[in-house]
Amino acid sequence: MMRRKMKLGIVSLLSVLAILMTALPVSAAGGMTALLQDVSPKAMMSVPAGKPVALRALAAAGSTVTASVNGQTVNLSLTSEEENGAFWYEGTYTAPQASPGTSLGQILFTAKKGTRTETRIGGTIKIAEKNVTEIVDPPTDVEPVSGDMIQITADYADIFSSVDRGEDYAAPYYYNLPKGTIDYVTGSTASTYILKSGRRVSKTNAVSLGSGTKGNNKITGFTVDADATYTTITVDQSWNVPFNLTPTPLTYASSTSNTVTSCNPTAVVLTFDYTTEFAPSKITFPRNSAFTSATWQQTTVNGIPQLQLTLQLSQKGGYYGAYAKYNASGDLVLTFLNPVDSLEGARIVIDPGHGTGDVGTTAGGYYESNLNLQKAKALKTELEARGAEVYMLNTSGGTKLGVYDRVDLATEWMPHIYVSVHHNSASATSARGIEVYYNNPWSQRLAKYVNDEIFYAYQAMPYGDGAKNRGAKFSEFAVNRTKQFASILVEYGFMTNPDELSLCADPKYDSAFARATADGIEEYFAG
Numbered sequence: 001m002m003r004r005k006m007k008l009g010i011v012s013l014l015s016v017l018a019i020l021m022t023a024l025p026v027s028a029a030g031g032m033t034a035l036l037q038d039v040s041p042k043a044m045m046s047v048p049a050g051k052p053v054a055l056r057a058l059a060a061a062g063s064t065v066t067a068s069v070n071g072q073t074v075n076l077s078l079t080s081e082e083e084n085g086a087f088w089y090e091g092t093y094t095a096p097q098a099s100p101g102t103s104l105g106q107i108l109f110t111a112k113k114g115t116r117t118e119t120r121i122g123g124t125i126k127i128a129e130k131n132v133t134e135i136v137d138p139p140t141d142v143e144p145v146s147g148d149m150i151q152i153t154a155d156y157a158d159i160f161s162s163v164d165r166g167e168d169y170a171a172p173y174y175y176n177l178p179k180g181t182i183d184y185v186t187g188s189t190a191s192t193y194i195l196k197s198g199r200r201v202s203k204t205n206a207v208s209l210g211s212g213t214k215g216n217n218k219i220t221g222f223t224v225d226a227d228a229t230y231t232t233i234t235v236d237q238s239w240n241v242p243f244n245l246t247p248t249p250l251t252y253a254s255s256t257s258n259t260v261t262s263c264n265p266t267a268v269v270l271t272f273d274y275t276t277e278f279a280p281s282k283i284t285f286p287r288n289s290a291f292t293s294a295t296w297q298q299t300t301v302n303g304i305p306q307l308q309l310t311l312q313l314s315q316k317g318g319y320y321g322a323y324a325k326y327n328a329s330g331d332l333v334l335t336f337l338n339p340v341d342s343l344e345g346a347r348i349v350i351d352p353g354h355g356t357g358d359v360g361t362t363a364g365g366y367y368e369s370n371l372n373l374q375k376a377k378a379l380k381t382e383l384e385a386r387g388a389e390v391y392m393l394n395t396s397g398g399t400k401l402g403v404y405d406r407v408d409l410a411t412e413w414m415p416h417i418y419v420s421v422h423h424n425s426a427s428a429t430s431a432r433g434i435e436v437y438y439n440n441p442w443s444q445r446l447a448k449y450v451n452d453e454i455f456y457a458y459q460a461m462p463y464g465d466g467a468k469n470r471g472a473k474f475s476e477f478a479v480n481r482t483k484q485f486a487s488i489l490v491e492y493g494f495m496t497n498p499d500e501l502s503l504c505a506d507p508k509y510d511s512a513f514a515r516a517t518a519d520g521i522e523e524y525f526a527g
Helices: 002-023 368-385 403-413 441-459 498-504 507-526
Strands: 036-040 045-047 052-059 064-069 072-083 086-094 103-113 116-127 147-152 159-161 182-188 192-195 199-202 206-212 217-226 230-237 243-248 260-262 267-273 275-278 291-301 304-313 323-326 332-337 347-352 389-392 417-424 434-438 469-474 486-494
Touching (some): 052 064, 052 072, 052 103, 064 086, 275 304, 347 368, 347 403, 368 389, 368 417, 368 507, 417 441, 417 507, 434 441, 441 507, 486 498, 486 507
Parallel strands (some): 045 116, 347 417
Antiparallel strands (some): 036 052, 052 086, 064 103, 072 086, 103 116, 147 182, 147 206, 192 199, 217 230, 230 332, 267 304, 323 332
């Protein structure tokens, strides 16, 4: 009997040891490869209700990996991202609708393969209060970047991507950096500096600062002010790091395309490079501002630590661009137009295309510059009748007005939108139709609405059965490339097509074209 008890005891002990060995990490299991090597997030994070949270686990290939949050199990899928002989698995958990401050508890990650099971505890998730800092695995012990530096000297420097995406001109997805911004140089071409942040900038728009380091950036102050027209954000930081403004949600036709298929944003993401600390714990927004709330997220992209601020818009679609400068104290000052939901109070620049010294297309005895001015005057009258503030550029004065001069004049006036008025031409007289051009993503919807309304107007005119909708199109026209305001270039019809010329040149149709254009603009402001 004693021998049998001893035998059972040994069997039980071996079973326990086997179970323990299965759960032991690699260092304690005598070299056994760990199933679950790492998880993310590991830190406590505050998440707005309804926001997705990326859950990641580094586990052995062939594992079944799950995460449990607040009683919900999330299946994580294998990715192609390999590290330390294992692979990252990913899944998404969406924070439920719950009261601000509600804790959802810790994330429990589990990996299973064969008879082995390993678990790790991740960070804690709670429902965020409005306007508070959101931290997701903040970078630790980040070594400051050092090397050759440049500083922007242009009021607004055009920014190109360091990765060729087919642009001949400035990238539509990068904000123009203001004078005083600093970045590190990793290389150059004959005419541009290649920057550490992934940008390229013309050498004529920057000056070398020599070699050194600015250290990791820290944002120590963030204030928001608003009046009836503008919302101003002032950022006190260690140095003038590159930053970007991106409306969200935003969809391109493909990862290599600049053609936008959807952009009716509910928020704007403001991203600061080389930034590891954010001191303010709460941001207060005035009642009449362009934004209602904000959350911060610390992350690392392509080896660069970043702080990403998501600003929730007070009106869907109410992002028109931004104006930026550094003030006398060295603070970054960003100015946004408050949203409007109609033409009442909208600030609009009208640019009659061509003009003095440049008549544009000539056809049937007509100059395009004259027809552009004719349409522009009618549009100004229509917009003002609906309550808009309109600034029409004087393109027919005694001096030729260049395209960059037009953009500079518009930027000084700080409008919501800019409308460049043109008429089209083609070698084939059969070519006809309406097309409206845009460059920055938040102008795509404006281009579409205006294009479609003019097309509908054409259908009610003589020769309407031959009207053609050529659509909203991405362009690289200089007057469209600004990031300070929404901008479109309207081609009202082909002067080289006799039918369309007869309509475009006849003043009795000017009011119909003006109403259609104003209707499209009003749809844009309505969101």
